[in-house]
Amino acid sequence: MRLRRHLLRVVAALVLGTLPVAAGIVVVLLYTTSGRLLLAREISTRLSRALNGRFEVGAIGGSFVSDLVLDRVVVRDTAGELLASLPHAEVRYRLPNLLGGRIIIDHVRLLQPVIYITKHPNRRMNYEDVLRLGLGPPGGPSPLVEFRDVRVVGGLLRLALPWSPPDTATTDELRAAALAADRARPGRVIEDSREGLRKVITFNPLTVTFRQLRVATPDHKPLAFVIDTLATRMSDPAITVTNLVAGGWTAGDSLKFTVTRGALPRTDFSGGGAVTWPRRIPLYDFRFDVPRLDLADLHWVSPLFPDLRGRARVIARSESDTRTDYDVRALSLSRGPTLVEGSVVAVTDGNRGLGVRDMDLRLTLLDLDDVRRYLDTLPLHGTLTGTVRGDGFLDDLNLDADVVFRDARVPGEAENHVAMQGRLSFGGRQGTVLHQVTVSASDLDLRSVRLLAPAVILHGRAQAEGTLDGPWRDVTFDGDLVHRDGERPESRASGTITLDTRGDTLGLDMDVELAPLSFEGIRPAFPALVSRGTLEGTVRTSGTLARLDVNANLHGEIGKVRAEGGVTLLPPRWGASRLQLVFNDLDLAALRGGGPATRLNGTLAADGLLDTLRAPEGTLDLGLGPSRIREFAFDTAIVRLAVHDSLIRLDTLDLRWPAGARPAPAPSAGAAATAEPFASPSPPTASASSIRSPSCSAAWRVTRPGAPARLKARPGSIWR
Numbered sequence: 001m002r003l004r005r006h007l008l009r010v011v012a013a014l015v016l017g018t019l020p021v022a023a024g025i026v027v028v029l030l031y032t033t034s035g036r037l038l039l040a041r042e043i044s045t046r047l048s049r050a051l052n053g054r055f056e057v058g059a060i061g062g063s064f065v066s067d068l069v070l071d072r073v074v075v076r077d078t079a080g081e082l083l084a085s086l087p088h089a090e091v092r093y094r095l096p097n098l099l100g101g102r103i104i105i106d107h108v109r110l111l112q113p114v115i116y117i118t119k120h121p122n123r124r125m126n127y128e129d130v131l132r133l134g135l136g137p138p139g140g141p142s143p144l145v146e147f148r149d150v151r152v153v154g155g156l157l158r159l160a161l162p163w164s165p166p167d168t169a170t171t172d173e174l175r176a177a178a179l180a181a182d183r184a185r186p187g188r189v190i191e192d193s194r195e196g197l198r199k200v201i202t203f204n205p206l207t208v209t210f211r212q213l214r215v216a217t218p219d220h221k222p223l224a225f226v227i228d229t230l231a232t233r234m235s236d237p238a239i240t241v242t243n244l245v246a247g248g249w250t251a252g253d254s255l256k257f258t259v260t261r262g263a264l265p266r267t268d269f270s271g272g273g274a275v276t277w278p279r280r281i282p283l284y285d286f287r288f289d290v291p292r293l294d295l296a297d298l299h300w301v302s303p304l305f306p307d308l309r310g311r312a313r314v315i316a317r318s319e320s321d322t323r324t325d326y327d328v329r330a331l332s333l334s335r336g337p338t339l340v341e342g343s344v345v346a347v348t349d350g351n352r353g354l355g356v357r358d359m360d361l362r363l364t365l366l367d368l369d370d371v372r373r374y375l376d377t378l379p380l381h382g383t384l385t386g387t388v389r390g391d392g393f394l395d396d397l398n399l400d401a402d403v404v405f406r407d408a409r410v411p412g413e414a415e416n417h418v419a420m421q422g423r424l425s426f427g428g429r430q431g432t433v434l435h436q437v438t439v440s441a442s443d444l445d446l447r448s449v450r451l452l453a454p455a456v457i458l459h460g461r462a463q464a465e466g467t468l469d470g471p472w473r474d475v476t477f478d479g480d481l482v483h484r485d486g487e488r489p490e491s492r493a494s495g496t497i498t499l500d501t502r503g504d505t506l507g508l509d510m511d512v513e514l515a516p517l518s519f520e521g522i523r524p525a526f527p528a529l530v531s532r533g534t535l536e537g538t539v540r541t542s543g544t545l546a547r548l549d550v551n552a553n554l555h556g557e558i559g560k561v562r563a564e565g566g567v568t569l570l571p572p573r574w575g576a577s578r579l580q581l582v583f584n585d586l587d588l589a590a591l592r593g594g595g596p597a598t599r600l601n602g603t604l605a606a607d608g609l610l611d612t613l614r615a616p617e618g619t620l621d622l623g624l625g626p627s628r629i630r631e632f633a634f635d636t637a638i639v640r641l642a643v644h645d646s647l648i649r650l651d652t653l654d655l656r657w658p659a660g661a662r663p664a665p666a667p668s669a670g671a672a673a674t675a676e677p678f679a680s681p682s683p684p685t686a687s688a689s690s691i692r693s694p695s696c697s698a699a700w701r702v703t704r705p706g707a708p709a710r711l712k713a714r715p716g717s718i719w720r
Helices: 002-031 033-050 095-099 126-130 172-183 446-452 519-525 588-592
Strands: 054-061 067-076 082-093 103-111 114-118 145-162 189-193 196-216 223-234 239-241 243-251 254-264 267-276 283-294 309-320 323-335 338-349 353-367 382-393 396-407 414-428 431-445 461-471 474-484 491-500 507-518 534-544 547-556 559-570 573-586 598-611 614-624 627-629 632-634 636-644 647-657 709-713 717-719
Touching (some): 082 095, 082 126, 095 103, 114 126, 172 189, 254 283, 283 323, 338 382, 353 396, 431 446, 446 461, 474 507, 507 519, 507 547
Parallel strands (some): 103 145
Antiparallel strands (some): 082 103, 082 114, 145 196, 189 196, 223 239, 223 243, 267 283, 283 309, 323 338, 338 353, 382 396, 396 414, 431 461, 461 474, 559 573, 573 598, 598 627, 614 636, 627 632, 636 647, 647 717
16 A cells, blocks of 8 residues: 555656646747747758658747747748748647648638749649649548638739740741740740749739638549639739639649639629640630720730720630630720720731631721721721621731721811722731722712822712722722712713822822713812813823823813823923824814814824923924814914923924915014915925014915915924
8 A cells, every 4th residue: 555655656746747847848839939939940840851842930829729820931842942931821720620630721811922833844733742742642542631711911923834835846946936926925924944944924912812722632622712802913914803703623734713703903704714724825715794894904815905995795715825716795895986886706816916707896986096006007097987897817807898987187087988898918018908809889088088199189079889909008999980079070980090109109000991081070170171071981001190101092072082102290290201192073172171163183292391390391293184273174284393491492384274375474563464375386485584483473365265375484493
């Protein structure tokens, strides 16, 4: 008995002596600065042994039974690269879960954490390596790792994904070019690492509340999350999220999600889908309803989107790592009087740029400046109203449009209606190019046309039906044209016209049939034009207005005229180069708008230049056959003139008529002139003095009907 009592005393003494020591050790460890530092180092060591990588805990506090407070926590992977840096972390948990091997954290609060998630070339994530997820025997259970009520305030999340060039980059030069092109994208960061090139995406700042964040389960379910709220700025693509309520899961290189409510700065949305990143860029497959939409929030899709707001339904699907389709339905966008409604599949292609499919849009006063970023060579300024349908990329777009263009550069905003169907190309070296585009109807204000081709000086409006082909600044029209200027008579033409506005001087190649051209209809554009009636026939030209080759065969009230040669049509500079005119029944009264009626038959050869800024230069060779001036008929008239240095030189003047008399010497003032008939086949010539001055006059009196008459001047006669 005495031994038993002795043993009890010894045990009691040991217990009573040990418990205070143990309690003192716990108190020292938990409630003194040096003890917490020692405990933090011990925990860092044990975590580094239990898991892959290296753990550093700067300070530790809390009850340890249900909560911890950690400061200056740094986690690195096996390569020494940063996984997480946590300046301050608060954790609550239930100890039985931890003792049972279930890592269930009921509350986590992280202040300004920095988290680096890296995907290795072997497709494993760095956090999977650190936590030893998936490294057990095949089919073996994983631990349950789940975080609840996770709150991140002002954090930074960095996602690094392996980068590789496209399969088409088969040489070092092509791979270098692909890398340079990708690095040139807005927001794109591609960095070098020991494992090769990586594309880096950041979320900064990141403020988020996870209701649940499940990292691993015994049955190997993927990482899952439920987000109560999230706000961040994503770097690539450049998206600013102001609020997000969502859930989803991710495994490997796939993320599936459902968005209950999402908000960008001026856009609200809901929907769901998937994002994968197997190689170079994210691939999308999602659907969103967007009751409030601002295209400025979608510059990550295309930085060229105009400043429009409205609503839409969007279905995005990536066809490859270089091409994504955005199917936009129930689209309605507006800004002030501008309205765009309809549907379109917008296609973004890394190689060809922006394209569309099944585009069917209704436009109301759409400002062309809103689309000029896509069509930087478009030479128009104003608004469009009408319907536009199309398929293709900007370098090969099939378009069906019926629109009214209001030209902002013309006072009163001139209206131009065009209905057209065909292929167009935009943005190339030649600018806008039309490929056999059919113009089924048009009504154009020629003031707008004149801004594109200043040589078109006609007033009024023009209607055109036909085809357009070629670059905008060197376009060919083949079809029918009608010109109207108010209530004046209309003019019509059909054929082919090419306008080349690439240079300083308009190029004009045409082959048209006038049916007819009304002088009265075009007179406002040519105030000096006094001709009466119309012209019909063919006109062919080639060259520029500085040197235009002409071949024409025309007829009308003025008579019949055939013309061939070169002309200069640059008012006030007019010219002719080897111009040959052949005319029949030419009526100078109709041509000049008055004077005696004529029926002239003959030829005219002209060579020279007339310019109001300098004296005229050139030659004129007129030859007339049997003709009539009012009642006066003659057989032959030949006139050759030369103009040089402000002098008109008469080379030849030869006039013959069936009956008449030769002129007498110039009369003195107040005296009557007389004339005598020629007496021989070689008639005498008039002296130069009789035609030296334009003030000279001569009169003929027929003395014997039927007697031949001739008037001839020698070379060298001059008018000053």
